[in-house]
Amino acid sequence: MTDMTSSLAGASQRPASTRRDIGIKRRYAAERRFRAYGIGAISIGIFFLGLLLWTVVSKGYTAFLQTEIVLPITFSEQIIDPKNERATNPAKLMTANYPLLVRDALVQKLGLDPANRAEVKLATDMVSASARTQLRDVVVANPAIIGQTVSVALLAEGNIDSANKGQIDVTVAEANRKVKDKQLGWMQTLAQDGAMTKSFNTGLFTSGASSRPEAAGIGVAALGSLYMMLIVLALALPIGVSASIYLEEFAPKNKLTDLIEVNINNLAAVPSIVYGLLGLSIFINFAGMPRSAALVGGLVLTLMTLPTIIIATRAALKAVPPSIRAAALGLGASKMQTIFHHVLPLAMPGILTGTIIGLAHALGETAPLLLIGMVAFVVDFPGSPLEPSTALPVQIYMWANEAERAFVERTSGAIIVLLIFLVVMNLGAILLRRRFERRW
Amino acid sequence: MNMMSEATLEKAVDQKMNAVPHKMIGKDVSVYYGEKRALFDVNLNIRENTVTALIGPSGCGKSTFLRTLNRMNDTIDHCKVTGKITLDGGDIYDPSIDVVELRARVGMVFQKPNPFPKSIYENVTYGPKIHGLARTKAELDAIVEQSLQKAGLWNEVKDRLHESGTGLSGGQQQRLCIARAVAVSPEVILMDEPCSALDPIATAKVEELIHELRANYTIVIVTHSMQQAARVSQRTAMFHLGNLVEENDTDKMFTNPDDQRTQDYIMGRFG
Numbered sequence: 001m002t003d004m005t006s007s008l009a010g011a012s013q014r015p016a017s018t019r020r021d022i023g024i025k026r027r028y029a030a031e032r033r034f035r036a037y038g039i040g041a042i043s044i045g046i047f048f049l050g051l052l053l054w055t056v057v058s059k060g061y062t063a064f065l066q067t068e069i070v071l072p073i074t075f076s077e078q079i080i081d082p083k084n085e086r087a088t089n090p091a092k093l094m095t096a097n098y099p100l101l102v103r104d105a106l107v108q109k110l111g112l113d114p115a116n117r118a119e120v121k122l123a124t125d126m127v128s129a130s131a132r133t134q135l136r137d138v139v140v141a142n143p144a145i146i147g148q149t150v151s152v153a154l155l156a157e158g159n160i161d162s163a164n165k166g167q168i169d170v171t172v173a174e175a176n177r178k179v180k181d182k183q184l185g186w187m188q189t190l191a192q193d194g195a196m197t198k199s200f201n202t203g204l205f206t207s208g209a210s211s212r213p214e215a216a217g218i219g220v221a222a223l224g225s226l227y228m229m230l231i232v233l234a235l236a237l238p239i240g241v242s243a244s245i246y247l248e249e250f251a252p253k254n255k256l257t258d259l260i261e262v263n264i265n266n267l268a269a270v271p272s273i274v275y276g277l278l279g280l281s282i283f284i285n286f287a288g289m290p291r292s293a294a295l296v297g298g299l300v301l302t303l304m305t306l307p308t309i310i311i312a313t314r315a316a317l318k319a320v321p322p323s324i325r326a327a328a329l330g331l332g333a334s335k336m337q338t339i340f341h342h343v344l345p346l347a348m349p350g351i352l353t354g355t356i357i358g359l360a361h362a363l364g365e366t367a368p369l370l371l372i373g374m375v376a377f378v379v380d381f382p383g384s385p386l387e388p389s390t391a392l393p394v395q396i397y398m399w400a401n402e403a404e405r406a407f408v409e410r411t412s413g414a415i416i417v418l419l420i421f422l423v424v425m426n427l428g429a430i431l432l433r434r435r436f437e438r439r440w
Numbered sequence: 441m442n443m444m445s446e447a448t449l450e451k452a453v454d455q456k457m458n459a460v461p462h463k464m465i466g467k468d469v470s471v472y473y474g475e476k477r478a479l480f481d482v483n484l485n486i487r488e489n490t491v492t493a494l495i496g497p498s499g500c501g502k503s504t505f506l507r508t509l510n511r512m513n514d515t516i517d518h519c520k521v522t523g524k525i526t527l528d529g530g531d532i533y534d535p536s537i538d539v540v541e542l543r544a545r546v547g548m549v550f551q552k553p554n555p556f557p558k559s560i561y562e563n564v565t566y567g568p569k570i571h572g573l574a575r576t577k578a579e580l581d582a583i584v585e586q587s588l589q590k591a592g593l594w595n596e597v598k599d600r601l602h603e604s605g606t607g608l609s610g611g612q613q614q615r616l617c618i619a620r621a622v623a624v625s626p627e628v629i630l631m632d633e634p635c636s637a638l639d640p641i642a643t644a645k646v647e648e649l650i651h652e653l654r655a656n657y658t659i660v661i662v663t664h665s666m667q668q669a670a671r672v673s674q675r676t677a678m679f680h681l682g683n684l685v686e687e688n689d690t691d692k693m694f695t696n697p698d699d700q701r702t703q704d705y706i707m708g709r710f711g
Contacts, residue, residue, distance in 0.1 A: 253517060323554035327617070329515060330548035331567040331624060332540045341566070342556060 056415050063413025066201035066214065067156035067164040069127055069190060071105040074149040075139060079104075086143065093143065098135040102127050102154065109195065110186055122182055128155040130215040155203070156196070158213040158406035160187065164196065167405050204413060208379040209390070209398070213406035216399070218414050220378050224294045224389030225363060231298025231385065232305055232362050237355055239302075240309030247310075248317045249339055268307035275304045276368030284372060291373035292388035300368045305358040312354020316347035349433040356429035360422050366393040392418050463488040463628060463658040464509060464546075469523035471504050471513065478504045481523065482684045484677055486628070491650060491659045493673035493690065495666065497705065500679040502662045506630050509660065510546035511539050527628070544571050547626035551633040553613035555605035555620070560597050563605040563616055564588065567624035583623055590656075591619035592649050611642020618649060622657075629653065631661040635668065647672050666706055670694050678702045 077084070080096040106123045107114050114120060131154045138152065139145060155161075159178040162168050164187060174181050190196035207217030251257045279300035283289045289296050320343045328338040344351075369375070374390050375398060382389035390398075392414065399411040464486040471479040479501045486492050486509075494502035504513070511532065513519045525532050532542050544567070555563050564584045565574075574580045584601065588594040593615045597608070605616050614634055621629055631650070635643040650659060650672045663669050669676050670690060677687040678699070686699040697703050 321554075323550060323552055324556065325515075326512070326548075326550055327554040327556065327620075328566075330510070330512065330543060330550070331570070331620065332543035333566075333570055334540050337570055341570075346557065 056412050056419070060409055060412025060414075060416045062165050062167070063204060063409040063416075064201050065165070065198045066203060067161040067196060067198055068153040069156050070151055070153045070195045070197065071102065071109060071127075072149050073101050073105050073135065073152045075101065075146045076104070077146050080139065080146055093140050094136060096136070096139070098132045098139075099124065099129075101135060102131050109193075110189065119182070122180060123186060126157055126160045126183055126186065128157050128212055128214045130155055130210070130212055153197075153199075155214045158404050161214055162405040162409075163187065164191075164198065165409075167409070204410070205417075208381065209377045209395070210379065213402070213404050213410060216407070216410060218392060218395055218417060220381055221390045221392045221395035221414075222417075223381055224297070224374070224378075225392045227294035227382070227385040227389065228298040228301055228391060229359060229363060231295065232301045232359060233355075235298070235302040236305045236309055236358065240306050240355075241313050241351060243306075244310045244313035244317060245339060245344070248314050249335070249343070264307050264310050268311060271367075272304055272365055273367040273371065275300050276371030278303065279368060280371050290386055290388070292376045292378075292390075294374075294382060294385040294387075294389045294391075296372050297369050297374050297389075297391060298385065300372060301362040301365060304365065304368065305362045308358040308361065309351075309355050312357070313347070313351045316350025316354065317343060319350065320346045345436070349436045352432045352436070353429050356425050356432075360425050363421060363425070364393055364418065366391075366397055369394050370397075392421075460487040460490060462486065463528065465524075465526045466505070466508070467524045467526075469505065469508060469521065469525060471501070471508060472520045472522075473516070474518040478682055479508075480682045482679075484684055484687055486658060486660055487675060488658050489654060489656070490675055491654050491661060491673040492675045492677060493669035494660065494662045494677050494679060495664075495669050495705070496679035496685070498664075501682040502677075502679045503632055505679065506632055506660060506662050509628070509630055510543050510548055512543075512548065514539060544624050545626055546628040546630060547621035547624060549614070549617050549621055549629065549631045549634050552637050553610055553617055555608070555613050555616050557604065557606050559602045560588075560605045560608070560616060561601040563620050564623045567620060571624055573624065587619040587623040588616075590622050590653065591615045592645065592652075593619055609642070611638050611645060614638060614642065614646055615649065618646070618653075622653070626657065628658045628660065631659065633662050633664060636664060643668070666694070678705065680705070 079100050080098075081092055086092050103120060103124050106112070106127070107120060110123055112119055112123060134154060135152065138150075156164065159168065160183065163170075163179040163184065168177065168179055170177070170179075170184065187196060203215065204217045205222070206219045207215055208220035210216040247257060247260065279296055283296045283299055284291055324342050324346065325338055328342050329335075333341065369391055374394050376388055376390050377398075378388055378390050396411055396414045396418065399407050399414065402408075402411075462485040466482055466484045466486075469479055469482040469484075470477065482501075482505055484505070494506060496502050507513045508521050508525060509532075511521075513521060521533060527542070527545065530537065532546075556566065558566075561584055564587050565580050568574045568580065568583050574583055585594060585598075588597060593612060596612060597616075605613065608616060614637075618629075618634075635646050638646065647668065650661065653659060661669075661672065673690045675687065676690045676693040678685040678693070678697075678701070680701055686693070686697060686702045688698065693702065694706060697706065
């Protein structure tokens, strides 16, 4: 007590001018500088994010629209089945000369001279070559249509589609331009007629790979990605969570477990292409699994995701307060009961977040898939994870190598779809977190 | 229970004090944390239906001793216990003893209130559920009501049993933890500084509760507050540097202790 009073007295006696310089101004200045750095860093981040989104969306939003040409197709028996043998030979309908139907319809619609071959060729080029399969499917599904005239919306050829979206520069000399003046004229005619329309591009979501951009879609790739995500979820979550629980709660703390821990952290940083090589040598060369299969892709991505999930789960388990464990143990719960009744539910939001971040990472991964043969031109939907398939990011990678304008917009369109998937997954993570946190 | 019967009960217990049987007996108990020895051959007997207070300066080993009584030290790596501790004559460190069963008989209340982040109802029923003490919902309901009544919490929470236990005040949470411990019908309740995180009013309530629980349970309480030891306990044990300095009736301990160190500690000369 006496010490205190004397020091207080000393302080009051000291004149104000001799106050010690403890650098208060400097400290505040440092704090202001630091805040400015922080705001600067965030602004730069937001700027680049905005730039990325703007580039992708401005290039890609048109991919969700597709130009169609509606033509009254006369399913002439003379062309499809001149000898009337479809009852005995159903294959006849598969091999019929459907492009001829399109040609006739166009000649009629545009009032062309059938003898002017060059002009007719130019006109038929406006319709996608996929019209053959499109019309075939119509006839095979309903043979009674033969002999009738029905309006069918055919896909426009990729360049015509681009021109219709205003993506082709018409001031370029005609010889250097993919879309000729005559075609532009017909496009105008058709548009005035209401025969050339832009509609929502469902084909983008339902088709597989195609060398014709107007017929190419991400459907097959999305299914491949879905298979892989299911495999990753089914394997990585239980394996990762059990490994973390064992390491965190049961394993003795010794040199061996330390070594395992260090290695798990290292594995999380291994370049993903190395996992691709590992998958190639183990799953394909050694275990003899099929190439290009979603199963192998899923296994490789599982290996890649495991360290992420283990690290996140261990952090979540560590974050559960020890007092909860003590409470349960003190009541006579066994270690297992303590963990499964109390610790794990409390760690669940963290585990889920880690898992979904790992899954999102795996969804966007391309490099390891290149090595196990998933860079494939897959037209048909894979019926099982053992059949050849491809993945969303690989499809983007393949489209990015194509030169046509229509592929460029599809590349960006597929990126938009991938980004939407990622956003939905992260939203799911947030919602699940909320749900679990409210329950507890 | 009215004041009259409580007073007579207390008197009766006090008179029988020296005849009270020993519920738990600790013989030459030593505890090592790795190389470090935390307890030196402690011989301490816990009397039945008595509140025994363990006092002493920080780091003296009183909490360590408390935790040997229900083998909570098992959960700490590198912790070794030697000597012998018996509960009703049976060695609790015998390999044939199941630690889960032991902890059902020797319950524990911790320093910081630690209710599970679940409803009040689930907090109380968790113990009975894992030990299979109740088969039907009605039996569980009865256990919840009895336990909360014993913990003096029933009237405060009976209308919100299904709200979260963590939403209660600190004192209520601690009484909920006591109710949770009581719900598995233990014989001994260990309390590790149960009031150190509570305000004086909540402390008074918990102390009153300890007083009442003594009729049915054997209680061992670690406390830093000399006044609390004097108020709630009948027997007091003083620890210093891992040794048991003195064990005596509380009245004698606080008026005329046998050991000079006890005298110094109680007078506040060290600690």
